[in-house]
Amino acid sequence: MNKDEMEGKVEKAKGYVKEKAGQVTGNRDLEAEGAADRTAGKTQEAIGKARRKAGEALEDLGEKIKE
Numbered sequence: 001m002n003k004d005e006m007e008g009k010v011e012k013a014k015g016y017v018k019e020k021a022g023q024v025t026g027n028r029d030l031e032a033e034g035a036a037d038r039t040a041g042k043t044q045e046a047i048g049k050a051r052r053k054a055g056e057a058l059e060d061l062g063e064k065i066k067e
Helices: 003-025 028-066
Strands: none
Touching: 003 028
């Protein structure tokens, strides 16, 4: 797991808490902010996964070239 994946997971968790707090208190702005944070976190996590997989693919390719 890389930095982007970790930060994305943290952002998703913060967004979930904000969203639920907004629902409980009836604060639609906080709820919307939480939903936006969760979406941003999902995006960042997906970017991190893609980077990791690309790096792994390059490492595999490098190993095959060495053979």
